[in-house]
Amino acid sequence: MVPNANMMVEGQIGELLVHASGRCQMQIGDILMDLNDGLEHSFRQTLVLVDIEGERACELGNVQESVVVTPNIEQILRVTKENKSTAATTTTAGR
Numbered sequence: 001m002v003p004n005a006n007m008m009v010e011g012q013i014g015e016l017l018v019h020a021s022g023r024c025q026m027q028i029g030d031i032l033m034d035l036n037d038g039l040e041h042s043f044r045q046t047l048v049l050v051d052i053e054g055e056r057a058c059e060l061g062n063v064q065e066s067v068v069v070t071p072n073i074e075q076i077l078r079v080t081k082e083n084k085s086t087a088a089t090t091t092t093a094g095r
Helices: 073-094
Strands: 015-018 024-028 031-037 046-051 056-062 067-071
Touching: 067 073
Parallel strands: none
Antiparallel strands: 015 024, 024 031, 031 067, 046 056
C-alpha cells in the first residue's frame, strides 16, 4: 500500500523505529525506510508533501538538518520473494 495525504494523521507521516544499536528506520505504510545522516547545507530547503491523487501539495516547513531516507532493499527483496512464492503456490493450487 502506498500512503497518500488522506491516510495521514495531522503531524504524522510514519513511525520512527530506533533500534538498540542506534540504527534508525521509518515505517511509512507498508514501506520500511532506512535513515542516515545527510550532508550539511548552507541554503534554505523546504519540505513539501505532494498528494498526486488529490492534486495538491502542502508545505511542511523548513529543513534544519537533513537525513538520507532510502527504501530498505532487504525488505523489498524479501517481500518480492514472498509474493512470487505466494503467486506460484496460488497458481499451482488453482490447476
